[in-house]
Amino acid sequence: MNYGIAFRTLVAKEVHRFFRIWPQTLLPPAITTALYFLIFGKLIGGRIGSVNGASYIDYIVPGIILMSVISHSYANVVSSFYSTKFQRHIEELLVAPVPNWVILGGYVAGGIVRGLAVGIVVALIALIFAVINVHNAAICLAIALLTATLFSLAGFINAVFAESFDDISIIPNFILTPLSYLGGVFFSVDMLDGVWRTIAMGNPILYMVNAFRYGMIGVTDVDIALAFEMTGGFIVLLTGFSLYLLRKGVGIKN
Amino acid sequence: MNALSLSNLRKTYNNGFEALKGIDLDVEAGDFFALLGPNGAGKSTAIGIISSLINATSGSVSIFGHDLRRDRDRAKNCIGLVPQEVNFNQFETVESILLNQAGYYGVPRKLALQRTEKCLRQMDLWDKRDTVSRRLSGGMKRRVMIARAMVHDPKLLILDEPTAGVDIEIRRSMWNLMREVNAQGTTIILTTHYLEEAESLCRNIAIIDQGRIVEHSDMKSLLARLNVDHFLLDLEAPIAAAPLIDGVQIERASDRVLNVGVPKAIGLNQLFSRLSEEGIKVISLRNKSNRLEQLFLDLIEANAPGEER
Numbered sequence: 001m002n003y004g005i006a007f008r009t010l011v012a013k014e015v016h017r018f019f020r021i022w023p024q025t026l027l028p029p030a031i032t033t034a035l036y037f038l039i040f041g042k043l044i045g046g047r048i049g050s051v052n053g054a055s056y057i058d059y060i061v062p063g064i065i066l067m068s069v070i071s072h073s074y075a076n077v078v079s080s081f082y083s084t085k086f087q088r089h090i091e092e093l094l095v096a097p098v099p100n101w102v103i104l105g106g107y108v109a110g111g112i113v114r115g116l117a118v119g120i121v122v123a124l125i126a127l128i129f130a131v132i133n134v135h136n137a138a139i140c141l142a143i144a145l146l147t148a149t150l151f152s153l154a155g156f157i158n159a160v161f162a163e164s165f166d167d168i169s170i171i172p173n174f175i176l177t178p179l180s181y182l183g184g185v186f187f188s189v190d191m192l193d194g195v196w197r198t199i200a201m202g203n204p205i206l207y208m209v210n211a212f213r214y215g216m217i218g219v220t221d222v223d224i225a226l227a228f229e230m231t232g233g234f235i236v237l238l239t240g241f242s243l244y245l246l247r248k249g250v251g252i253k254n
Numbered sequence: 255m256n257a258l259s260l261s262n263l264r265k266t267y268n269n270g271f272e273a274l275k276g277i278d279l280d281v282e283a284g285d286f287f288a289l290l291g292p293n294g295a296g297k298s299t300a301i302g303i304i305s306s307l308i309n310a311t312s313g314s315v316s317i318f319g320h321d322l323r324r325d326r327d328r329a330k331n332c333i334g335l336v337p338q339e340v341n342f343n344q345f346e347t348v349e350s351i352l353l354n355q356a357g358y359y360g361v362p363r364k365l366a367l368q369r370t371e372k373c374l375r376q377m378d379l380w381d382k383r384d385t386v387s388r389r390l391s392g393g394m395k396r397r398v399m400i401a402r403a404m405v406h407d408p409k410l411l412i413l414d415e416p417t418a419g420v421d422i423e424i425r426r427s428m429w430n431l432m433r434e435v436n437a438q439g440t441t442i443i444l445t446t447h448y449l450e451e452a453e454s455l456c457r458n459i460a461i462i463d464q465g466r467i468v469e470h471s472d473m474k475s476l477l478a479r480l481n482v483d484h485f486l487l488d489l490e491a492p493i494a495a496a497p498l499i500d501g502v503q504i505e506r507a508s509d510r511v512l513n514v515g516v517p518k519a520i521g522l523n524q525l526f527s528r529l530s531e532e533g534i535k536v537i538s539l540r541n542k543s544n545r546l547e548q549l550f551l552d553l554i555e556a557n558a559p560g561e562e563r
Contacts, residue, residue, distance in 0.1 A: 001327045002360040009357025013350075088341035092402075095305050095335050096358035097327040254267065254308045 006098045007106055014110025018076055018117075025076070025114065026121055029068045033122045036064050037129040040186065051188050052219045061126045062213040063185030066147060068122045070180055070205065071172065073115030073148040077107050077155030078168045085159065090252050100246035104156065104239070111152025112145065119144055132216065139224065140215030146231045147208045151176075153238035160242070160251040183209045189221040204230055255319065257283045257332075257410045257441035258304065263313035265299050265465075273299040275465035276313065281443060281458070283318070283409070286436045288456035288473070289445045292554055296465045297445045298338070301414050305335040318409055331359065334408030336399045338415045344388035348379060348398055351387060352405045359406035366405070373401040377431070393424040400431070410441045417451060429455060449546040453477070461553055469553050476549060481519075484542035487512040490535040497532045499525065513542065 018025040037057065045056035052059070084090045093103055126132060134140060154171075162168045183205030192200050200206055201222075211227035214220035245251070258281040265274040273296045281287045291297045302308030304315055306322070315322040320329035342351045349370060356366035374380045377397040382390065387398060396416060403411060413432065417425045425448075432455060436442050446452055452459065452473075459476055461469040469476065482503075492509035502525055503515035512534075516525055522539075529536060 001331075002362075005360045005362060006358050009354055013354055084343075087343060088339070089343045091307055091335075091337065091341050092355055093358060094307055095330065095333065096355070096406075097330040097360070098358050249309055254302070 001097055003099060003102050006096070007102050007109075010093075010098075010102065010106025011109045011113070014076070014080060014107065015113050017080060018110070018114045025072070026118060029072060029118045030121050030125055033064050033068060034125050034128070037061070037126060041129050052190070052221075054217050054219050055130075057130045058132075058217055059188075059213070059219070060186055061123075061130050061132065062216040063183070063209045065119050065122045065126065065216075066144065066209050066212045067180045067183075067185050069115040069119040069144055069148050070151045070208075071176060072118040073111040074151040074155040074158075074172060074176060076114040077111035077152045078159045078162070078172070080110065081107050081156055081159035082162050082165070082168050085162075085252060086165075094252065100243055103246060104153075104242050107156055108149060108152040111155060112148040115148035115152065116144060119148075134216055135218035136215045138215075140212060143208060143211040143215060143227065143231070146228070146235065147212070150208075150231055150235050150238065153235065153242055156242050157238060157245065160245050162251075179203055179205050182206075184221060185209055204234065207231070255283045256280045256316070257285065257318055258443065259314075259316040260300070260304075261314045261316070263300065263303060263315065264311045265296075265303060265308065266311045273465055274303075274310075274313075277462065277465070277467050279460055279467060279470065281441065283441055284436075284439060285441055285458055286432075286456045287441070287443045288452035288459040289443055289462065290449070290452060290459065290550060291445075291462035295462045297462055298414065300462065301335075301412055301443075301445065305333055305412060306330060331406065332409045334403030334406065334411045336396075336403045336411070336413045336416050338418065340395050340399065342387055342395075342398065342402065344386075346387060347384050348374065348387055348390070348401075349383040351398060352402050355402045356405045361406055369405050369407065370401075373404050376404075376434075377401040393420045396420060396424075396428070397431075400428075404435070404440075408440065410443065411435060412443045414445050415447065416444070417446065417448060425451070449550055453546040461550065463554050468556075473546075477546065479549065482515045482517050484513070484515050485522075486540045486542050487514060487529075487536045488538040488540070490537050493534060497529065497534060499528045499532075502528075 041057035041060055045060070048056040050056065123132070158168060158171050182200060183203050184200070189197060189200050189206060207222050207227035207230050210220040210222045211224050214224055258279070260277055260279040262276045262278060263274050264272075264276050266272045277296070277300065289297055289300070299308060303310045304317070304322075315329070317329040317332045320332065322329045346354070352370040352373060353366050356369060361369065371380065374383055377400060379394065379397055379401060382394065387395065390398065400413075400416065417428055420428070429451065432442060432444070444452065444456060456473055458472050459469070460467050486507065489510045489512065493506065496504045496506040496512060498504070501517055501520050505513040507513045514525065516522060526536060
């Protein structure tokens, strides 16, 4: 059995899906982030000065790019897999000899491609407002790829448990967005004191944002190795859990 | 060789409902097989397990000799499923639905394109290949699902009420199509509520009720067991009361219509002679229900719980 064909089919379908609806998937982040860069970067940032030796707009660009990667890789998988369940065309995959790891891999790969595509769009918009001199491209690419993988997996798990369209918006609105904003996108964790600093240090997104920022401008608040280990560890954990859910048929089989 | 073998198949849902109570069933390769039963009898559960959409509680499923648990890929490769309800992505084109399904079965792109064209032409859908599927009529959507089920060239095609809700013309054309597919060597298992459909198409039959197989035989011998035929007789002149004829059940349905149950031992000639003697002239005769329907009802009634018999 050639699982490669099934995998490529699934990934191509997923990528085609979000490119087909690009006004909903690629255009909004371009507009939103352009406003972030204009308002927080240029208008307000000009009065803030520098953070950890970087101008404020240079400081926030990496965080905003990675925040877009996080939200769009998550959104792609949660909406696509939930729609697949809702419209019941998940049955096309369940009837066919497609192993669970191919189903998971196909959806996650679709999420990664969308996350990175949006990241590239946002980076291009950032070029209008800031000069980007990449400090370490390999670290940038690696952490962006791992982050997109992790949040695609998280989106998949959300979709497996979701029973209504409300269920796929609760986590992005009430957990993911607050964690992203508190993940050091707009500020350095050194600006926080006491309990707030402790809480912030418990936020995994802080490590990913800082690792990506280090790759872009060479500035970080955390240990880069720890950021990679943490992201990799979560990926292993969520992959195992996703495969367990698929094997049990949770949310998709009776 | 058996296309399908079910052995002691059981399914108990999480809410405790026992949908299948240990069914055994064999379907021969090349057969056109009817799986009938009233709503909630366990047909859809059985089909769901065979096509991997539902996990069985216990028992085994073998498809062309491949055990569905131990030899999963080969078993699944043999099956094409046409479900009851539309379950394809309504935002995709007809052609991409088939190409994707072929891809899931590992069919290389070039071959997938050839098979997609063949299946769409066979279903008279080739002109609609670039149409977004939600724009298709109900009958066309059903044909898309049949084409999709056949795109990987399965040896066993399972049709779960494929003609439900389609008009008579489309239904007839789908019957011809199913006969053609079966004649080409594909085993077909059909579930339907149109018993006329099963009688017309299928050679063998199983009836499932309350999670058990209550009948499993060939269609001819099953129909031969029916010893009373039911007819509606249209009369030339109105009558005030139903005539009394020994051995024949007669009810007056209206002034000019009699509802009769004629045992095979008596036959229509004898009935008409007796009616003639009573001065009743029959101008036409209609089947009250199809023969299989009558048998189906008899079997289901016989399987009903004791206090309701």
